[in-house]
Amino acid sequence: MDILGGEKGRGGSERKIMSEECIFCRIVRGEIPSTKVYEDDRFLVFKDINPAAPVHWLAIPKKHIPRLSESKEEDRALLGDLLLTAGHVAREHGLGSFRFIINDGAGAGQTVFHLHAHILSGREMGEKLL
Ligand code: 5GP
Numbered sequence: 001m002d003i004l005g006g007e008k009g010r011g012g013s014e015r016k017i018m019s020e021e022c023i024f025c026r027i028v029r030g031e032i033p034s035t036k037v038y039e040d041d042r043f044l045v046f047k048d049i050n051p052a053a054p055v056h057w058l059a060i061p062k063k064h065i066p067r068l069s070e071s072k073e074e075d076r077a078l079l080g081d082l083l084l085t086a087g088h089v090a091r092e093h094g095l096g097s098f099r100f101i102i103n104d105g106a107g108a109g110q111t112v113f114h115l116h117a118h119i120l121s122g123r124e125m126g127e128k129l130l
């Protein structure tokens with residue numbers, strides 16, 4: 001089985017969260033308010049509630065994928081379009097430069113288990129991880 005083959009090898013997310021109770025699914029459904037930056041039928045970009053920079057957005061697929069490493073071959077176009085969408089929205093809003101960060105797993109700092117990319121801009125990104 002290749003790396004995208006879908007054979008369930010690992011334990012999955014640290015804590016299994018159903019989409020009904022997932023915070024970001026609830027934001028997608030409008031059950032929890034958010035400040036939206038962009039929305040279409042497959043993606044939502046909204047402001048992070050606890051911003052770490054003057055611009056701190058979260059770009060998510062509306063589909064409940066718990067984390068990047070649990071995405072599947074069928075998500076290929078969705079993942080590609082998430083990057084394209086983020087790039088276009090950033091450009092439309094004149095960000096100039098930005099960081100695009102995905103935390104995968106609690107050990108990497110992931111706290112919400114619905115795939116999301118952080119878009120950070122508006123301050124010096126001095127700390128270089130690599
Ligand atoms: P993670 O730590 O999983 O990479 O990122 C989760 C992010 O979601 C955090 O930056 C946190 O501030 C943000 N967040 C958590 N709950 C909410 C919420 O209800 N609304 C919004 N807009 N952001 C949230």
Ligand code: ZN
Binds near residue numbers: 023024026
């Ligand atoms: Zn979700």
